[in-house]
Amino acid sequence: MINFICPVCGEELAEQERLYKCEKGHCYDKSKFGYVNLLQSQKSSAKRHGDDRVMVRARRDFLSGGYYGFLLDFLCEITDKYLQNGAAVLDAGCGECYYSAGLKSFLAENGKNAFFAGVDISKDALEFASKRKCNIPFAVASLFDLPFADESFDAVLNIFSPEAYDEFHRVLKKGGFLIRVIPLEKHLFDLKAAIYDKPYLNEVPSAEIADFKFVKSSQIKAQIRLDSNEAVQNLFKMTPYYYKTGKDDQQKINGLEQFSTQAEFEIRIYKKD
Numbered sequence: 570m571i572n573f574i575c576p577v578c579g580e581e582l583a584e585q586e587r588l589y590k591c592e593k594g595h596c597y598d599k600s601k602f603g604y605v606n607l608l609q610s611q612k613s614s615a616k617r618h619g620d621d622r623v624m625v626r627a628r629r630d631f632l633s634g635g636y637y638g639f640l641l642d643f644l645c646e647i648t649d650k651y652l653q654n655g656a657a658v659l660d661a662g663c664g665e666c667y668y669s670a671g672l673k674s675f676l677a678e679n680g681k682n683a684f685f686a687g688v689d690i691s692k693d694a695l696e697f698a699s700k701r702k703c704n705i706p707f708a709v710a711s712l713f714d715l716p717f718a719d720e721s722f723d724a725v726l727n728i729f730s731p732e733a734y735d736e737f738h739r740v741l742k743k744g745g746f747l748i749r750v751i752p753l754e755k756h757l758f759d760l761k762a763a764i765y766d767k768p769y770l771n772e773v774p775s776a777e778i779a780d781f782k783f784v785k786s787s788q789i790k791a792q793i794r795l796d797s798n799e800a801v802q803n804l805f806k807m808t809p810y811y812y813k814t815g816k817d818d819q820q821k822i823n824g825l826e827q828f829s830t831q832a833e834f835e836i837r838i839y840k841k842d
């Protein structure tokens with residue numbers, strides 16, 4: 570069981586049918602989809618509140634096509650060793666919750682009952698996450714101001730989401746794991762080559778993170794075959810490239826019905842000592 574804390578006073582929030590409430594009486598209504606908004610807008614300096622609906626919908630449709638199923642399977646296989654029965658897991662920047670919903674069912678099939686919570690700054694993403702009915706509580710919040718008490722989690726998942734390491738460190742228990750998934754240099758290079766005259770490689774961040782002990786990294790690479798223009802468009806729209814690309818370049822993939830591109834990821838495990 571994981572409790573959100575009140576963003577105003579820091580007390581634990583008790584869940585009721587339609588709302589969350591702290592002992593001091595601060596109340597947060599659940600949305601009609603089930604998530605709760607704990608974002609204190611006066612505290613947030615972010616102008617753009619996360620991924621927009623076009624991106625979120627494209628990602629939901631692409632992921633439900635199973636194209637990244639191999640990454641989910643790999644994530645399950647790797648993280649299984651680090652997650653005990655009863656583990657409390659935070660999906661920090663959960664998006665539509667494709668990965669933690671999958672990981673939660675994988676663990677359950679293997680006799681492990683883990684408690685997940687998901688946080689994202691995008692309401693649109695959490696609307697789709699809530700529709701998965703995966704029994705995970707979701708809150709709209711900033712990763713840089715997580716609505717949890719210190720040392721609440723055995724693991725934090727940081728899957729293609731911003732690196733709020735100080736907060737991840739704070740909410741992890743001593744000995745807890747940070748599980749980070751990042752794209753590698755040539756991830757989606759063929760897709761970029763179809764759009765840009767000079768496609769560039771992705772920058773891969775250094776493996777070191779202050780205050781965390783690096784445990785292990787594992788890579789997985791696959792060629793994904795997209796069998797419709799809709800799938801190609803969805804893949805493009807779920808990437809940050811889409812927003813950095815002008816209309817003329819965006820149109821270059823309009824006719825692509827069959828397309829194959831490499832997908833390359835690394836999973837990095839860190840421990841809080």
Ligand SMILES: [Zn+2]
Nearest residue numbers: 575578591595
């Ligand atoms: Zn309160």
